[in-house]
């Protein structure tokens with residue numbers, strides 16, 4: 001997703017803005033731009049590709065002296081990645097950068113063209129700039145409010161006016177925060193872009209406007225001045241360092257044992273810190289991507305071990321469905337960023353029908369964390385790599401813990417003895433992560449493949465889904481997760497000696513069935529890699545054994561093996577592991 005950074009203060013903004021964009025790189029982008037302002041003019045510099053291209057361009061440009069600036073990394077939605085479509089966009093006296101999607105941009109543009117406005121780009125952002133400029137008669141707050149009242153869609157905007165030594169910001173649905181420092185103010189898509197300068201920030205609510213000068217900030221809502229609470233971020237700036245690892249993805253995988261232990265500790269000490277969910281007759285788990293796959297693990301455990309009726313659906317489908325809430329239902333939203341547009345919409349749909357929501361979320365200041373009726377923070381710390389790893393495993397852990405808690409509250413499970421296995425999990429994961437030579441060996445066997453399958457049944461299938469996505473995301477090898485029993489109904493036609501098949505086998509009850517599916521693919525030449533907790537499974541060239549623990553928490557020991565195999569494979573293929581092509585860390589648009 002796009003990244004926004006803005007600054008107004010005593011210093012020249014160029015290095016603050018460029019560094020801020022670099023700290024937002026993980027959000028994904030294809031072009032970047034910057035606007036510097038002083039009392040006489042606004043200078044705009046744009047480039048496509050990496051931020052270093054923009055940095056080089058700035059170094060080779062005679063920059064105006066300035067202490068106000070806005071900057072942007074663009075993840076193309078309307079209009080191809082190009083310099084002309086890169087932000088900032090300037091129309092008349094108005095210069096803006098934007099994160100989000102304006103759904104009625106074409107209609108508004110048509111009207112503005114009729115009024116004689118000339119457009120240079122294909123972007124919805126330029127339409128916003130033109131609309132604000134149309135209403136700007138020397139009162140920025142009024143112009144911003146009038147223009148944004150006509151927009152349908154999501155926006156986070158940083159705005160400059162030719163004749164104002166001020167910086168403006170407003171948001172709706174897309175994230176934007178205001179950083180507060182003595183005699184300097186910042187605007188950013190998220191705290192990581194400004195944590196090196198200040199930990200004090202303000203969260204703008206929908207359509208609140210911040211007006212900043214060098215040494216003062218005011219807030220407005222519907223043309224009235226309001227006051228805002230200043231918050232203090234609880235992340236350390238070193239969270240953005242790789243601590244000696246080659247990639248953030250590897251660093252974040254290696255953090256898993258420690259953060260798992262830290263997140264679980266309070267709940268293992270006092271289960272009552274978890275919400276009491278036993279009276280819900282139905283649970284809908286709604287999320288996107290890996291978060292949804294964590295939900296699929298939760299679904300299996302809730303159904304099998306807590307006897308709850310569960311639906312698990314991707315938010316992009318669920319939000320448009322006519323969902324029948326005909327009994328006491330809980331909607332669980334899982335999201336690392338807490339800003340995924342589809343998941344937010346699904347949450348708000350549930351709220352519109354007075355349905356309770358529980359968010360399992362990482363970013364505490366996010367929209368989902370703030371709006372859900374209940375929340376459980378996964379406390380993973382900032383996750384910089386686009387491909388989620390530590391957040392995902394914590395989502396799985398909390399889903400498993402919730403399933404246990406419901407089973408315990410419903411007296412299906414009589415005591416808490418099995419929690420000892422969850423207590424052991426961080427230490428076991430640490431050992432599993434040390435086995436890197438084996439994962440590298442397997443990566444060497446698969447990294448030149450073009451098609452790879454991950455198969456399993458029940459909770460092993462849910463894990464296979466994430467194993468497949470992780471590999472696809474970072475190594476760009478096509479892969480597919482398949483219910484092991486379903487393969488023979490067509491897709492097995494794709495299996496031959498060129499197709500590696502990962503078989504995940506940890507569920508004792510269904511083990512024999514999955515093993516016969518493994519034989520089916522093996523007999524068609526597939527290279528089989530088995531991941532199992534059963535030492536009696538031996539007759540395969542590649543077997544990764546994980547320690548056997550209680551089935552509620554067993555998946556936690558499989559996940560890191562798949563994450564490291566994906567990582568090593570991507571490395572062998574020379575991929576951009578932390579910032580895979582076309583991907584964004586938080587999909588804040590539909």
Ligand code: AGP
Nearest residue numbers: 289290291335336337340387388
């Ligand atoms: C995971 O590696 C992907 N980056 C993606 O599938 C992600 O899980 C999905 O976009 C949901 O994001 P969220 O958890 O921030 O809502």
